[in-house]
Amino acid sequence: MSFSIAVQTQDFDIGHEYAELVAGDTAVGAVVFFVGRVRDMNHARDVKSMSLEHYPGMTENILQNILDEAKARWELIAAHIVHRVGELQVGDQIVFVGVTSAHREHAFQAAEFLMDFLKTQAPFWKKELTTQGSVWVEENVKDVDASKRW
Amino acid sequence: MSFSIAVQTQDFDIGHEYAELVAGDTAVGAVVFFVGRVRDMNHARDVKSMSLEHYPGMTENILQNILDEAKARWELIAAHIVHRVGELQVGDQIVFVGVTSAHREHAFQAAEFLMDFLKTQAPFWKKELTTQGSVWVEENVKDVDASKRW
């Protein structure tokens, strides 16, 4: 796969993603993965489930831009981004970012960069169904700050 | 498993490690994984295989110390370290570090911290079998520097 993105309603399998990411490449010394999941509590709201909307066409453009930027900044062998949309339950997987490199500092930094920019640039929106009704998730100032360090 | 370490000759399975790490915990919002692998080239040496020695007893102590330190510094839900010893081939997995947290910055930082300290503190030694004979791997100055940032 080398460098690829996917926006999908289906779940993804971590063992499978890992196998695809390292397949046949003996130059890989370091693999870093990030998985984001729906947690049961967000800003003191008791979350039951969430609905994830995106902007088809733009989402893919932005994810590709972010991936290209990471490739330009670090020595990467492969990178893959998967983001789910639609209805998700507590404990469900939302996003996968996997990066491989010869060197661990490149893999770690690229994975953090991809997540920081995905969080602040990619057109996804979460609406949580909580015990107090449905709530659009607000922009997270920590995410905005995190994206400014790169 | 919550917080645990393992030193073993057997291989480990990433899908299984991931499943164990997140099992039944709906507070997990972020999972970060690191996998280190034997790569075919190290400092311009053509690597065929490697032999990994450790200091039984001390290794477990140090890994436990590092894990305790990470728990004290960040809000972690679970963390697991697996390190292999013995004879390894190019493409084999060497080390696994997995961390879960409610927050991605905690998971990323703890995973990097664990790897930086494992690299500079845990008593493992690599001897590479290369096309030019066998070579003890030298201390990596970059690793020492990386461990000083924490």
Add this chain to the structure above:
Amino acid sequence: MIRVLFLAQLREQLGAAELQVVAEDVVSIATLKQYLVAGHPHWEQFLSNSKLLVAVNHQYAKADVALKTGDEVAFFPPVTGG
């Protein structure tokens, strides 16, 4: 025609997902906003939100970007994926 989309919370606030605007009516994002507010005065509070983001043809755009017929313009709140 220019295709105008409202996404996520903004769609619910405006009660509109999409509309078509004749290209001669607008020359930039800024004038498109004025045109929309002229037709729907109660949209002003939402469209004047300084946090609102705008994309033209699937890339982020500033208010002074010139628009032409066939363009797709989207207005949406700060993103919250990941």
Add this chain to the structure above:
Amino acid sequence: MIRVLFLAQLREQLGAAELQVVAEDVVSIATLKQYLVAGHPHWEQFLSNSKLLVAVNHQYAKADVALKTGDEVAFFPPVTGG
């Protein structure tokens, strides 16, 4: 008795993996090193290496740590795992 271990490359350099030392003969890591070199002069170049690490009872130790009978002391080069 104190159990003394030499690990990894140091074991190959000294040609020794382990030996036992009577506790009265040594009082610290520093004097243990002197004792070892007195018995094996060709070990000096390896045991005087400033990068050499020392552990007592499975924890890192400094040269002035006092030793007692039953202790396990290990000398080894910088670690290279991960």
